[in-house]
Amino acid sequence: GEDVEQSLFLSVREGDSSVINCTYxxxxxxxxxxxxxEPGAGLQLLTYIFSNMDMKQDQRLTVLLNKKDKHLSLxxxxxxxxxxxxxxxxxxxxxxxxxxxxxxxxxxxRA
Amino acid sequence: xxxxxxxxxxxxxxxxxxxxxxxxxxxxxxHVYWYRQLxxxxxxxxxxxxxxxxxxxxxxPKERFSAEFPKEGPSILRIQQVVRGDSAAYFCAxxxxxxxGNNEQFFGPGTRLTVL
Numbered sequence: 001g002e003d004v005e006q007s008l009f010l011s012v013r014e015g016d017s018s019v020i021n022c023t024y025x026x027x028x029x030x031x032x033x034x035x036x037x038e039p040g041a042g043l044q045l046l047t048y049i050f051s052n053m054d055m056k057q058d059q060r061l062t063v064l065l066n067k068k069d070k071h072l073s074l075x076x077x078x079x080x081x082x083x084x085x086x087x088x089x090x091x092x093x094x095x096x097x098x099x100x101x102x103x104x105x106x107x108x109x110r111a
Numbered sequence: 112x113x114x115x116x117x118x119x120x121x122x123x124x125x126x127x128x129x130x131x132x133x134x135x136x137x138x139x140x141x142h143v144y145w146y147r148q149l150x151x152x153x154x155x156x157x158x159x160x161x162x163x164x165x166x167x168x169x170x171x172p173k174e175r176f177s178a179e180f181p182k183e184g185p186s187i188l189r190i191q192q193v194v195r196g197d198s199a200a201y202f203c204a205x206x207x208x209x210x211x212g213n214n215e216q217f218f219g220p221g222t223r224l225t226v227l
């Protein structure tokens with residue numbers, strides 16, 4: 001199975017907050033990332049958090065990290081139609097360079 | 112300031128043919144990574160290259176797949192004698208240095224390979 005797990009789908013009303021959840025299994029993960037993929041496009045890095053942090057906020061994005069439970073979440077405030085995309089959680093372990101990705105959460109924003 | 116470029120964006124091959132995927136890293140980047148995304152799965156690491164060197168190919172299938180990053184020109188991922196299971200999106204990423212810290216990997220738009 002996947003080392004990084006995410007729920008596959010999320011539907012949210014425009015203007016509401018979206019919360020996307022991710023769990024990972026490797027306690028040596030140092031950096032955790034959220035990428036956004038729009039249809040037919042590559043992956044765009046949205047934000048990341050270092051493993052010694054609990055929270056990081058960047059404009060409409062808030063990342064929460066619970067190291068004890070190996071749980072990562074991304075909250076998007078005031079969700080807009082342009083936020084419709086697939087969101088990938090990824091981890092980097094120790095000093096490694098490889099990124100390990102979850103299967104992605106498809107976020108659909110409805111009017 | 113062009114980002115990572117990949118071509119072709121879509122590639123259709125019949126079983127047994129060869130597929131050749133190209134990746135031009137961002138300007139100033141000498142580290143290239145290839146990932147494969149199977150339908151409804153996350154990206155899986157395949158290979159990491161620097162100019163003229165394969166650093167880590169632990170994610171590459173043992174047969175039919177090869178990668179290179181020559182001194183001049185793009186990085187090439189080659190798949191010989193393609194089978195239907197090779198149908199996937201292949202993403203290339205590049206970085207300025209080896210991403211042992213948080214040196215970001217920038218991703219290209221991907222090549223979507225369909226094997227008939």
